[in-house]
Amino acid sequence: MSAKSIVLVNSNRWKPGAPPVALDYLASACVDKGIEAEILDLCYSKNTAQDIRAFFKGRKPDLIGITIRNLDDVYYSCFLLAGVKVIIDQIKQASDAPIVLGGSGFSIAPAQVLEYCGVDLGIAGEGEEALPMLVENLGDTEAYSSIPGLVYRLEGNLVQNPLGMMDLSKLNLSRRGYVDHSPYLIDPKSKTKTGAVQTKRGCSQSCIYCVVPAIEGGCVRLRPIKHIVDEIENLAALGVYSFWFADSEFNYPEKHAKDICREIIARGLPEVISWNAYIAPKPFSKELAELMKEAGCKSAVNCIDHGSDVMLERLGKDFRVQDIKDAIVVAREAGLNTNYCLMLGGPGDTIDAMLKSLELLLSMRPIKVTLGEIPGVRVYPNSPLADIVKDEGFSPKNRNLSGTIRDNDGLLKPVYYLSKYLSIFVPVVKAWRSFGSLRHRSKSGGR
Ligand code: B12
Structure with missing residues (x-):
């Protein structure tokens, strides 16, 4: 019997x-399970319909797996899932595979995404076992x-199984090499390819707006240092x-982050590599900042x-x-290039509190400050913020809301x-x- 095959x-x-x-x-x-896998990467395709047709001509995979990374961009408020649905429809026309x-x-919203996209199967959370x-x-x-x-239909209803929680010490992901990184450059003028490496999964904190527990699970599972640095x-x-460390917070737990840095240094890699990471203000010792640098x-x-x-308390943060x-002091003293990201507009935020944030940052002379989510804080389904919105009333009458309410x-x-x-900022x-x-239409067109 020939091997089963999947197109990702x-x-x-x-x-x-x-x-x-x-x-x-x-x-x-x-x-690793004896299944043939091929990748169709449409990120830089100039005509997805044509590329999809050409790819599936003569190929009959047992299954087609489609990754959906972003529902929207949270920055300009573009609804990106609409474009994904177009791609799914094009794939359905080119192949009969499930x-x-x-x-x-x-x-973030498994059942709703399946309904919206007209698909019957999905896997929420990590996929390597499932x-x-x-x-x-x-x-x-x-x-x-x-x-x-797994999310699937049973007798007309959608059923969702609990998320996978693999033991990451037994899952070696370091091989890489299936994805062609050549279109992914650090900037269009550079020839340096960029990538991503994940060091752990899960988060046990309770920030009111966050979706990471829905994506990675609610407890932290670490990957072995050797696997991570082999992968690099x-x-x-x-x-x-x-590359980016594809963690929501690279410095949590701090020992893991330090050990990764030490192993990178021990293997002499800083001579050839450079990387970026999201971090949280705590835990962040001088030693870690120096090691990261x-x-x-x-x-x-x-x-x-x-x-x-x-506001930090209202947002559910564990730091003050x-x-x-x-x-800020630790990063500056270590010479670590740091960009400070704010999330303004959450429950009860005021102009006064906002100005205090800016004042604090300016007085501390950080290197760079950005706003994480310009239109306010994205309200995700199943988050504590969604519960707050439900209590306040999800209707156009709720003056704390903007975006698609109807x-x-x-x-x-x-x-x-x-x-x-902060309604003064609505215009x-x-x-x-x-x-x-407009930016989205001009940059992500070409379907
Ligand atoms: C690192 C990161 C970045 C880095 C990426 C760097 C890089 N080189 O890759 C940077 C800073 C550049 C970035 C940018 C953006 N990001 Co970002 N990012 C992340 C972060 C922290 C990790 C993503 C990641 O790579 N994870 C590691 C991989 C292995 O995990 P994974 O993709 O989830 O895949 C696993 C499962 O989902 C599953 N799976 C995945 N695909 C498939 C497919 C099938 C068929 C199956 C069965 C399973 C499956 O299995 C995988 C392995 O277990 C996530 C938050 C998070 N923790 O998920 C946000 C996140 C994905 N980003 C988000 C957003 C919005 C963005 C931006 C749009 C922001 C902006 N306006 O610029 C851009 C988009 C960039 C782009 N071109 O898509 C949002 C998306 C939410 C949403 N609203 O849709 C997230 C969830 C953060 C958040 N809480 O808001 N991001």
């Missing part, structure tokens, strides 16, 4: 492109109940010398969110303004919490969004 499709066309690290990990897991969806965007299981058991609905994170070496061997960290994005203790101040109870399309005390936000839609 990258549907994410947001520019600059993010290399689909998930597909490298999933292809590797499928191959389709399964997955990815961070999918895991996807090969699905390939092996396609059509056997009795076996479906034991596939982690393997990427470098493929010419990928620049020495290990080749080019830029750290510190998600400080706000400069008011009251003093931790932010300490982190016919969007499931929050699939972008909805933002922008405290009514600016609206203009920003219109600018974003």
Whole structure:
């Protein structure tokens, strides 16, 4: 009997492109189970319909897996899932193979994404165990109940299994090499390819706006240091010398981050690689900042969110303004290039609190400050912020809300919490969004 086969499709066309690290990990897991895996990356396709038709001509995979990374861009408020649906329809025209969806965007709202895209199968959360299981058991609905994170139809209803929680010490993802990184350059003028490496999965914190527990699970699972740094070496061997650590917070737990830096340094890698990471203000010791710098960290994005203790508490953060101040000093003294990211507009935010945030940052002389989500705080389904919105009333009458309020109870399309005390900024936000839609149409067109 010939081996089963899967085609993994990258549907994410947001520019600059993010290399689909998930597909490298999933292809590797499928191959380890004897399943043939091929990748169709549509990120830089100039005509997706044509490329999809050409790719599937003569190919008859058992399953097509489509990764959905972003529902929307949270910055300009573009609803990116609409473009993914176009791609799914094009794939359906080119192939009869069953389709399964997955990815961070999918895991935020699995049932709604399936309904919106007109697909019957999806895997929420990590896919390395579940996807090969699905390939092996396609059509056997009795076996479906034991596939982690699987979302499927049973007697007309959508059923969702609990998320997978693999033991990452037993999952070696370091091989890489399935995804072609050549279109993914650090900037269009550079020849340096860029990539991503994940060091852990899961988050046990309770930030009110966050979707990471839905994507990666609610407890932290660490990957072995050796696997992570082997992977960095393997990427470098493929010419990928620049990468992001694909963690929401690289410095949590701190010992893991330090050990990764030490191993990178011990292998002499900082001579050839450079990397970026998201970090939190805590835990962030002088030793870690120095190790990050020495290990080749080019830029750290510190998600400080706000400069008011009251707001930090409301946002569910486990750090306070003093931790932010300490982190700024530590980074500056270590010479670590850091960008401080704010998230303004959450419940009860006021102009006064906002000005205090800016004042704090300016007084501390940080290197760079950015706003994480311009239109306010994205309200995601199943988040504590969604519960707050439900209590306040999800209706156009709620002056704390902006975005798509009508016919969007499931929050699939972008909805933002922008405290009514900041309503003076609504016209600016609206203009920003219109600018974003234009930018999106010009940069992500070509379907
Ligand atoms: C690192 C990161 C970045 C880096 C990426 C760097 C790089 N070189 O890749 C940077 C800073 C550049 C970035 C940019 C953006 N990001 Co970002 N990013 C992340 C982060 C922290 C990790 C993503 C990642 O790579 N994870 C590692 C991989 C292995 O995990 P994964 O993709 O989820 O895949 C696993 C599963 O989902 C599943 N799976 C995935 N695909 C498939 C497919 C199938 C068929 C199956 C079965 C399973 C499956 O299996 C995989 C392995 O277990 C996530 C938050 C998070 N923790 O997920 C946000 C996140 C994905 N980003 C987000 C956003 C919005 C963006 C931007 C649009 C922001 C902006 N306006 O610029 C851009 C988009 C960039 C682009 N071109 O797409 C949002 C998306 C949410 C949404 N609203 O849709 C997230 C969830 C953060 C958030 N909370 O808001 N990002």
